[in-house]
Amino acid sequence: MTTEMGQSVQQPASVKKKRRKKVSLDSRKARAGWMFILPFVLGFILIYLPMVIESIRFSFSDLTIESGSFNTTFVGFQNYRRAFLEDPKYAQILIKGLQKLAFDIPAIIIFSLFMAIMLNQKMMGRGVFRAIFFIPVILSTGIMESISSMDILSTYMEGGEGIDDGSGTSTATQLVSSMDLQRLFSNMKVGTEIVDYVTNAINNIYDIVNRSGVQMLIFLSGLQSISPAIYESCKIDGATAWETFWKITFPMITPMILVNAVYTVIDSFTSEKNTVMSYISGVYSQPDGRELSAAMSWIYFMIVIAIVGVVAAILSAFVFYQRKSE
Amino acid sequence: MNAQNTENKPVVKRESKNRIRVDFDRTPLKDRLKARFLNFYFLSRIVIWIFRFVLMVGISYIVLYPFLTKIAGSVMAPEDFVDVTVRLIPKHFTLDIYRAIASELGYWAAFRNTFILSLISAVFQTLICALIGYGFAKFKFKGRNLVFLLVILTMIIPHQTMRLSMYMEFRYFDILGLIRLFKGGGIQLFGHNIKNLGAVAEQVDEAGNVIREAKPGWLAPFFEKLDILRFAHKETAIQDGVTVKKTVWDDTLRLFKYQIERRGRMFDRYRVEVEFTQSGANLINTYVPMFLLSLGGLGFKNGLYIFLFRQFFRGIPDELEESAYIDGSGTFRTFVRIILPLSVPMLITVFLFSFCWQWTDEFYTNLFFPSDTVNMLVKLVGNIPASLKTDYAGQELYYSAIRNTCGLMIIFPLVIIYGFLQRFLVQGIEQSGLAN
Numbered sequence A: 001m002t003t004e005m006g007q008s009v010q011q012p013a014s015v016k017k018k019r020r021k022k023v024s025l026d027s028r029k030a031r032a033g034w035m036f037i038l039p040f041v042l043g044f045i046l047i048y049l050p051m052v053i054e055s056i057r058f059s060f061s062d063l064t065i066e067s068g069s070f071n072t073t074f075v076g077f078q079n080y081r082r083a084f085l086e087d088p089k090y091a092q093i094l095i096k097g098l099q100k101l102a103f104d105i106p107a108i109i110i111f112s113l114f115m116a117i118m119l120n121q122k123m124m125g126r127g128v129f130r131a132i133f134f135i136p137v138i139l140s141t142g143i144m145e146s147i148s149s150m151d152i153l154s155t156y157m158e159g160g161e162g163i164d165d166g167s168g169t170s171t172a173t174q175l176v177s178s179m180d181l182q183r184l185f186s187n188m189k190v191g192t193e194i195v196d197y198v199t200n201a202i203n204n205i206y207d208i209v210n211r212s213g214v215q216m217l218i219f220l221s222g223l224q225s226i227s228p229a230i231y232e233s234c235k236i237d238g239a240t241a242w243e244t245f246w247k248i249t250f251p252m253i254t255p256m257i258l259v260n261a262v263y264t265v266i267d268s269f270t271s272e273k274n275t276v277m278s279y280i281s282g283v284y285s286q287p288d289g290r291e292l293s294a295a296m297s298w299i300y301f302m303i304v305i306a307i308v309g310v311v312a313a314i315l316s317a318f319v320f321y322q323r324k325s326e
Numbered sequence B: 001m002n003a004q005n006t007e008n009k010p011v012v013k014r015e016s017k018n019r020i021r022v023d024f025d026r027t028p029l030k031d032r033l034k035a036r037f038l039n040f041y042f043l044s045r046i047v048i049w050i051f052r053f054v055l056m057v058g059i060s061y062i063v064l065y066p067f068l069t070k071i072a073g074s075v076m077a078p079e080d081f082v083d084v085t086v087r088l089i090p091k092h093f094t095l096d097i098y099r100a101i102a103s104e105l106g107y108w109a110a111f112r113n114t115f116i117l118s119l120i121s122a123v124f125q126t127l128i129c130a131l132i133g134y135g136f137a138k139f140k141f142k143g144r145n146l147v148f149l150l151v152i153l154t155m156i157i158p159h160q161t162m163r164l165s166m167y168m169e170f171r172y173f174d175i176l177g178l179i180r181l182f183k184g185g186g187i188q189l190f191g192h193n194i195k196n197l198g199a200v201a202e203q204v205d206e207a208g209n210v211i212r213e214a215k216p217g218w219l220a221p222f223f224e225k226l227d228i229l230r231f232a233h234k235e236t237a238i239q240d241g242v243t244v245k246k247t248v249w250d251d252t253l254r255l256f257k258y259q260i261e262r263r264g265r266m267f268d269r270y271r272v273e274v275e276f277t278q279s280g281a282n283l284i285n286t287y288v289p290m291f292l293l294s295l296g297g298l299g300f301k302n303g304l305y306i307f308l309f310r311q312f313f314r315g316i317p318d319e320l321e322e323s324a325y326i327d328g329s330g331t332f333r334t335f336v337r338i339i340l341p342l343s344v345p346m347l348i349t350v351f352l353f354s355f356c357w358q359w360t361d362e363f364y365t366n367l368f369f370p371s372d373t374v375n376m377l378v379k380l381v382g383n384i385p386a387s388l389k390t391d392y393a394g395q396e397l398y399y400s401a402i403r404n405t406c407g408l409m410i411i412f413p414l415v416i417i418y419g420f421l422q423r424f425l426v427q428g429i430e431q432s433g434l435a436n
Helices: A002-019 A025-059 A078-086 A090-120 A126-133 A135-139 A143-149 A153-159 A178-187 A192-203 A205-211 A213-224 A228-236 A241-270 A275-284 A290-316 B029-037 B040-074 B096-104 B107-138 B144-156 B163-171 B178-182 B220-225 B288-295 B302-314 B318-326 B331-342 B344-360 B363-368 B395-431
Strands: A061-066 A069-074 B011-015 B020-023 B210-212 B231-239 B242-250 B252-254 B257-262 B265-270 B273-277 B280-282
Touching (some): A025 A061, A025 B288, A025 B331, A078 A090, A090 A192, A090 A241, A090 A290, A135 A205, A135 B040, A143 B395, A153 B040, A192 A205, A205 A241, A205 B040, A213 B395, A228 A241, A241 A275, A241 A290, A241 B144, A275 B163, A290 B163, B107 B395, B302 B344, B318 B331, B331 B344
Antiparallel strands (some): B011 B020, B231 B242, B273 B280
């Protein structure tokens, strides 16, 4: 009886509902999802996509700006040909930039992982160190980067300060002389390439610290999400810290390594400090260099995409995903 | 080694009414300390602790050192730069550089402009990216991965690539050709002007002679006359000692500086000026391009923010929303009332990023504000205040110090904000559970 009563009470509502087209929960949720990402979709279609298409069009054409409007004439691959064949520096800078990147990515990843592990441990003054380490993420970007890139003040300040061995090379940015390290490493019988790599990395430490802020944050969050229970069981089984790192922490953090590698590639490729970017930016401000700069940056973009793809493909082979028990 | 007192039973040494003192035969203090502190485990921990601490302090020094030199240089007088005995500590302490930059380069006007731009863009970017990230994290729909790939794509395309087209886009801004249409410029489709609507197309033979001339279609005159986008602004002029207020109709929405008098003092005011012509609206030198990009989740590094939010929202258990849905809350309401309050640290993190990065960003600022009349903070760098111009020996260093001081003054507000919000930064990221 009571159920019938309930139904009869509910009847008007259900009749009302019937008139509307029935939509399953899934498709309703799908629609809600589209609503949430609508700003991006609209922005992409209405603003971004036209810009991309325009940019490609500009790279294939000759541009004249008149008052109130602009005209383009199609010139084929002329701009691209100019970028590669007529511009003496472009290809050279491109290759150098790529070399530097190959050097930077591992250094940044290793450093940021190391620092994240450090900052994740309980230690005295952790909060203070964290606050200091993330200063560059917030402050040393954009304009500060370009100020410090042409800064002669800090080198001057370092010049006569502290321990000066008279050779004039003791600067804060050059912490170790490569001679010392080479001596150290030659005793350990490792190749000179590695020695050079390490000395370079240490001497560029300021640059690396500056650029690994976001990566450090991402690693930190990755480390935080590893369940403490796993570490506990390892400890009970008698694993050392070294073993725990290689058997637990490292595999669990591999997805973050992938994310960070891709992010580092993108970030260092698109930053204003990048030599290729600043060269293209210089070309842009030349008279009639606008189309040329568009062509150059499209070449550059293709290379970026290729490298991101290669890095992602290589690393994703090693990524370990923890299967969640359903 | 010292635990040989197993046979010895504890000795009751003293007994009072309600207290006894039991003395075990303990090993001597010296041995106990030895056992405690002179083992390998303890020593290695001490060594690691010291190593770690020194390393941390060292890297902190590397991070802070450039700021120290900047601060030191900023309070030095020009004499100090030629004095070889002066390095980090100034002999002639002075705040001249700060004063000159603040008064001569129009620091405060630039500060206000930058503040408006950064604050509003950052708020837009934070909220919009949260919205988009939530959509990617919690809803399954066809094409989700494809759209997310597009988000990554916007991150990968170097903005140098888009520089020219971005300038053109906002110099001749026109969404879907609407402005063009309303200004009587006809309809534009895929970059082609099809003003001659209904017209007979031009026909040309092999030799290039026109066989049939293109005639304007019947709709063309209509579009020629269609001109609805007109704006009015009020102007006050003094004619023959009489204040005349009139409404002026024109094609522009202006950002220009004008002065008003209030309480006997003159104040600067700004107004947005947007020029609407047949080829689109001129949005250069206004805040509009940055706001539009922010609203579309296309601003500076917005791809990263969307990614961070997506990972963060994935970590929030679905049960939370499901219970809200069962209680009859809609998706958007659930997002605003339940999810957003949970994600305050993450929101603050992204806000901090977007505000600070927008504040110091050069690319968009220089691109959208090429004019000298709109002063932004990043454009101050490189200008030397007239009163500080010198000719003598330390000139280069002094100018470098001025540049650095300018940088310091730019980031000064950010330092304060960072001081307040930095604890949310790590907290927000830690909660994000990116590995899920």
